[in-house]
Amino acid sequence: MKYMLFICADPDVKLTPEQEAEASKGTESWVKEMDGRGVRLQGDRLRPVSDATTVRARNKEVLIADGPFAETKEQIAGYDILECADLDEAIEVASKHPVAKFGVIEVRPFWPF
Amino acid sequence: MATLIRITGDWDLAEECAQDAFEKAFKRWSAEGVPNRPGAWLTTVARNQALDRLRRRANETIKLQEATALTTPSDPTDPNHDPEDIRDDRLRLIFTCCHPALPFEARIALTLRTLTGLTTAEIARAFLVPEATMAKRLVRAKHKIADAGIPYRVPPTHLLPARVTGVLAVLYLLFNEGYSASSGDEPLRKNLSEDAIRLGRALVQLMPDEPEAAGLLALMLLQHSRRRARIDSEGDLVALEDQDRRRWERDEIDEATELLDVALRKGHVGPYQLQAAIAECHAGASDAAATDWVEIAGLYKQLVAIMPSPVVELNRAVAIAMADGPAAGLVLVEALADARELQGYYLLHAKRADLLRRLGRSIEAAESYRLALALTGSDAERRFLARRLDEVTSS
Secondary structure, rough: EEEEEEEOOOOOOOOOOHHHHHHHHHHHHHHHHHHOOOOOOEEEEOOHHHHHHEEEOOOOEEEEOOOOOOOOOOOOEEEEEEEEHHHHHHHHHOOOHHHHHOOOEEEEEEEOO | HHHHHHHHHHHHHHHHHHHHHHHHHHHEEEHOOOOOHHHHHHHHHHEEEEEEHHHHHHHHHHHHHHHHOOOOOOOOOOOOHHHHHHHHHHHHHHHHHHHOOOOHHHHHHHHHHHHOOOOOHHHHOOOOOOHHHHHHHHHHHHHHHOOEEEEOOOOOOOOOOHHHHHHHHHHHHHHHHOOOOOOOEEEEEEEHHHHHHHHHHHHHOOOOOOOOHHHHHHHHHHOOOHHHHHHHHOOOOOOOOHOHHHHHHHHHHHHHHHHHHHHHHOOOOOHHHHHHHHHHHHHOOOOOOHHHHHHHHHHHHHHHHHOOOOHHHHHHHHHHHHHHHHHHHHHHHHHOOOHHHHHOOOOHHHHHHHHHHHHHHHHHHHHHHHHHHHHHOOOOHHHHHHHHHHHHHHO
């Protein structure tokens, strides 16, 4: 089953350089492990929400605004696409992501085709 | 291939999925290079596809499974009846209904719906919600199980301790919903306690080596045994020390005592076993004065060690007040006054009021009773506190 992982963290929480380095290294090894297991299909880090743009098409007008669509404390910092046997495996994979320690990871199944 | 066949029992499917995995491998590895363990990679990918296909097929049969799995009593004269199979299926069903990915309310509703004979309408009435709300709750939960890939199985060993805790929490909540229902309430609501006990019995049968399951059942039986003595003819709560112990159900107490003895001997003490042991201390005392409070205080000390919580600390303070006098207990209660989790918890003020009352500090006791009254939600509890407030203000 395919799952989307939304890697979310509070952008206002500043990590120390050591924490940054640890998270970065941790993510690298997480990616390597999950790729090797065949459970991670792809994924990427995203630019911060200050670089985000929202787009709506209403009444033949294209409405453009700056910033993320969600006014939440935690914002999506990256994503990964998994292929797992079941939700328990997806949960296990997500729980090992370094951001799970201080942020939150949403695990959402893909719409079946 | 063997793995695929073992898992799917379907040779055609196994072959197709193996073929697909090879194709995927060819595409991905040409672009990204061969992974460290290509065999494992192939097996994983093929297995996942097989499970996907099976799951989609199974969606239609889940309804059938649910209908037959636990609600129909197993018939030993049926030639197809295999107690092992049915036992395993019942266990799978309980763990699936109580999966942590389901919203808590849905776990309770689904457990009731699939493991007892209650209809959606009956469950709705028991929880005081409209039937449509309950129906939607159940449908969403079932969809989530299928759509999110919640596996239909007894969790693997490394996940089992946490999952068992989850199942026990659902059962205990069910029990408490029934236990806290008052006499004027919907009878189905009160029956939730009996449903919880019945499920508890089933769980103990299915997991005879899990002492906490027996601990929870013993706890529920012991609390339940007091049901005829804890509410008076007006529907008001009777404090434990004032209850007529001849109205406690002795055979339930005996059953609980036996269960607890066996469980404790396994040497894996847990919170439900400890709470049951405390309840057993009360059950074993012929009257309130004969209660072994020193033993109870000791048990609370153990409980605090494995389940640290201000609520448990509060209960321990009450036990110490009984064993060593109200002044000793009050010191501990005052120390808890700032605990964040207890703000808005009416029992903190009610217990403090009680200790102050016993020390003759009536004005302070009255103040605490008033605080408790402002915070309690139950009518029966409100009447009880109002009477106590009366006692300390009318002297």
